[in-house]
Amino acid sequence: MKxxxxxxxxxxxxxxxxxxxxxxxINASKIGGAIPSTMYGIFFEDINYAADGGLYGxxxxxxxxxxxxxxxxxxxxxxxxxxxxxxxxxxxxxVRLAPxxxxxxxxxxxxxxxxxxxxxxxxxxxxxxWARCPQGGKSKIWIDLVDNATMSDDQKLGNAGIDIExxxxxxxxxTIKSKKTFAKAHxxxxxxxxxxxxxxxxxxxxxxxxxxxxxxxxxxxxxxxEQLKPGVFRFPGGCIVEGTDLATRxxxxxxxxxxxxxxxxxxRWHYTFTHRYFPDYYQSYGLGFYEYFQLSEEIGAExxxxxxxxxxxQYQNGIEHEDEVHVPLDQLQPxxxxxxxxxxxxxxxxxxxxxxxxxxxxxxxxPFNLKYLAIGNxxxxxxxxxxxxxxxxxxxxxxxxxxxxxKLIGTTGPNSEGFEFDILQPRMKELGADLYDEHFxxxxxxxxxxxxxxxxxxxxxxxxxxNYDRSKKAPKVFAGEYACHGKGKKWNHFNAALMEAAFMTGxxxxxxxxxxxxxxxxxxxxxxxxxxxxxxxYDNLRSFNSCSYYVQQLYSLNKGTNMLKLTMNGKPVxxxxxxxxxxxxxxxxKNTSEYIVKxxxxxxxxxxxxxxxxxxxxxxxxxxxxxFHSDNLDAENTLDAPTKIVPVTTSIKVAAPxxxxxxxxxxFQVFRIKK
Ligand code: AHR
Numbered sequence: 001m002k003x004x005x006x007x008x009x010x011x012x013x014x015x016x017x018x019x020x021x022x023x024x025x026i027n028a029s030k031i032g033g034a035i036p037s038t039m040y041g042i043f044f045e046d047i048n049y050a051a052d053g054g055l056y057g058x059x060x061x062x063x064x065x066x067x068x069x070x071x072x073x074x075x076x077x078x079x080x081x082x083x084x085x086x087x088x089x090x091x092x093x094x095v096r097l098a099p100x101x102x103x104x105x106x107x108x109x110x111x112x113x114x115x116x117x118x119x120x121x122x123x124x125x126x127x128x129x130w131a132r133c134p135q136g137g138k139s140k141i142w143i144d145l146v147d148n149a150t151m152s153d154d155q156k157l158g159n160a161g162i163d164i165e166x167x168x169x170x171x172x173x174x175t176i177k178s179k180k181t182f183a184k185a186h187x188x189x190x191x192x193x194x195x196x197x198x199x200x201x202x203x204x205x206x207x208x209x210x211x212x213x214x215x216x217x218x219x220x221x222x223x224x225x226e227q228l229k230p231g232v233f234r235f236p237g238g239c240i241v242e243g244t245d246l247a248t249r250x251x252x253x254x255x256x257x258x259x260x261x262x263x264x265x266x267x268r269w270h271y272t273f274t275h276r277y278f279p280d281y282y283q284s285y286g287l288g289f290y291e292y293f294q295l296s297e298e299i300g301a302e303x304x305x306x307x308x309x310x311x312x313x314q315y316q317n318g319i320e321h322e323d324e325v326h327v328p329l330d331q332l333q334p335x336x337x338x339x340x341x342x343x344x345x346x347x348x349x350x351x352x353x354x355x356x357x358x359x360x361x362x363x364x365x366x367p368f369n370l371k372y373l374a375i376g377n378x379x380x381x382x383x384x385x386x387x388x389x390x391x392x393x394x395x396x397x398x399x400x401x402x403x404x405x406x407k408l409i410g411t412t413g414p415n416s417e418g419f420e421f422d423i424l425q426p427r428m429k430e431l432g433a434d435l436y437d438e439h440f441x442x443x444x445x446x447x448x449x450x451x452x453x454x455x456x457x458x459x460x461x462x463x464x465x466x467n468y469d470r471s472k473k474a475p476k477v478f479a480g481e482y483a484c485h486g487k488g489k490k491w492n493h494f495n496a497a498l499m500e501a502a503f504m505t506g507x508x509x510x511x512x513x514x515x516x517x518x519x520x521x522x523x524x525x526x527x528x529x530x531x532x533x534x535x536x537x538y539d540n541l542r543s544f545n546s547c548s549y550y551v552q553q554l555y556s557l558n559k560g561t562n563m564l565k566l567t568m569n570g571k572p573v574x575x576x577x578x579x580x581x582x583x584x585x586x587x588x589x590k591n592t593s594e595y596i597v598k599x600x601x602x603x604x605x606x607x608x609x610x611x612x613x614x615x616x617x618x619x620x621x622x623x624x625x626x627x628f629h630s631d632n633l634d635a636e637n638t639l640d641a642p643t644k645i646v647p648v649t650t651s652i653k654v655a656a657p658x659x660x661x662x663x664x665x666x667x668f669q670v671f672r673i674k675k
Contacts, residue, residue, distance in 0.1 A: 036516065121181045
C-alpha cells in the first residue's frame, strides 16, 4: 500500500462536498457480536494453471512421463525409448537413454516447462532425478538450463553434471545457478556415456520456495496469499472435486505420500472451454492435501477441504442415468471413508491411525486442527429427485457419528437464487448442516442489489443477508465462490472490485450469519487461463494483484473483532435508492482499540458524509485512512504496471462526536479511528 502526506489526504476529505449530506450514525458505545476469524478467506482450485505451472514450485511439465502422450512437454533427440516398469507403481513410465553410439550422436531430452521455465539471474534451482544404469556400470548425465532464443554463442544459462552408478534406482540431486533472468528457458538432460541410463521423475524446483520446502510453493505467489491474512483456506476446488466423471474426480488419497508415486489426474479445465483449450493441462498432485494443510498452517488460515459427495459434475452428467454417472446410494462407503480418513489424516493420532501415521511420516506429527469439512461442490436436487441431499444425508449421519466435532458444510448449488437455491436452502437446515456454501458470479446490478426477480424482489447486493434466518438451527453462510463479472467486461477492472467492496459491507454487517467468504478464482497464469476475473495473475517470473485482490485484502486486514451498528436514517447503508450510491459498515477492533468504518461511493459524484458517533467522547482522534480509487473504471493492474491501482494510506484526524467528510466518487475508503 502506498502512503501519502497527511495534508494531501486531509484536503481530499474536506473538498468537493456535494449538496446533500448523509449522516451515518455509528453506535460506538454498543459493541456487537464477534466477527468470525474465518470471515475473509481464500479459495484455491487448480484452474488457470493455478497449481502445476502456478503456485506449485515444480518447473517441469510431465516430469514422470505419465501424460497420455508420454512425451508431452518433452523434445526427444537421439536414442530415447519409453519404458513402463518403473519403480513407482502408480507412475510406471520412465525413459531409457541408449548409449551414444558415436561421439556426435547425442541422446537428449528437453523439457519446455509450463509456457517455458522462468529462471532468475544468480538464483539456484534444484534438479533431481531417479536414475539407474540397468545393465550396471557408471554413466554421466549433463543438465543444462538453456535459452534457445539467444543470439550469444552459448545457449547455456547454467549447467551441472551427475554421475549415475549401479542397477538400483536412486535419487540424484544437483543445484544449478542461472546466469541470467529468462522467462522461457528449457531444461536439457544429456546422456554422455557408453552405458545405458534410465531416468524417472525428472524435476526442477527453485531452491528459494515459500518457507524453503523442497516440494514447495512458488514464493511470490504464496506470499501474496500470506499477505491477504486469510481466515480460511478452501481447497482443492470447485468443479475438479466432482470431476467431469467420477473417475477423474479429485481423490485426496492419491495426493499424499511420496510425490513420485502420486498418480496423474486429468484436469477438467484443459477441455472445458474450446475457446480456451489447453491439452497439456493435468494435475500432478504434487500440490496435494499434505501441502494444502501445511500451507493453511503457514499462512494462518483454517483449512477447509471439499470432498466429493458421490456425484460427478451435474452440469455435464445431469441425472438421467443416475446410477451410471453418480454413485448409487448403497455404494457410497468408499466416499464416506474418504471423509472420515481425511479427518484422521488431519487430526488423528499417528499411533492409532494409518492416515495419521502417514501425516507424521510426511513430516507433521502434530495435528493440523481441521475444524471444517465441505461435502459436495455445486450439487443440487431436482423437484422429483433429491439426488444430492439423499446422498449428503448418508454422509452427514456417518461422519457425525464418529466426528461430531467437525463442522459440516453443504451447498445451495451453483446459483445465488433460483430453483436449486430455493429447494436446497431449507433442506440444508433440515439436514443440520453447520454451514452452506453459496456461489455467485454475477454482474454489477446484482452486486449493487439493483437486480430483481420476476416478482420484483431485490436480488443480491449488500442487503442480501439482512433478513436471513437467524434461528438457532439455521446453518451459517459460507459464500464460497463469488466475483463480480461485469457485463461484457470479464476482466479485473476497477469497477468490478468496487462492486465487490460495496457488496461486502453486507457480509460485514451480517457477520452473525455469514461465517466465511472466499472470492474466486484465486490464481491465473496470463498464458494459461480459462476463467477470469481472478485475484492474482502471473507469468513465469512476475505476478500482480488485481483490484479485487486489494478489496479482499482491505476487508481482511480491517475485519476487526466485533460488529458495530452503522445506519443512515435508521437503515443500513446498503445502496438503497435514497442513499446516493453509498455503502458502509463498521466494526470494532478490540486488539487495537480502533473503530473501523468502511465507506464505498459507487457513484460518479463525491458525497458528503457526517460520521455521528454515539458514545465517543468529544475530541479529535488519530485515524488511518486508506483510499482505493481509480478515475478510470475500466483500468486494471497488469504485469507491466502491477501497482497502477493500489490502496493509498495516510494519517488524518477524525472529530467526535461528529465529523464531516467528502467521499470521492468511485472510491472505497477505510477509516481506522483510534480510541
Ligand atoms: O471458480 C470456477 C468454477 O466456478 C468452480 O470450479 C465451480 O465451483 C464454479 O462453477
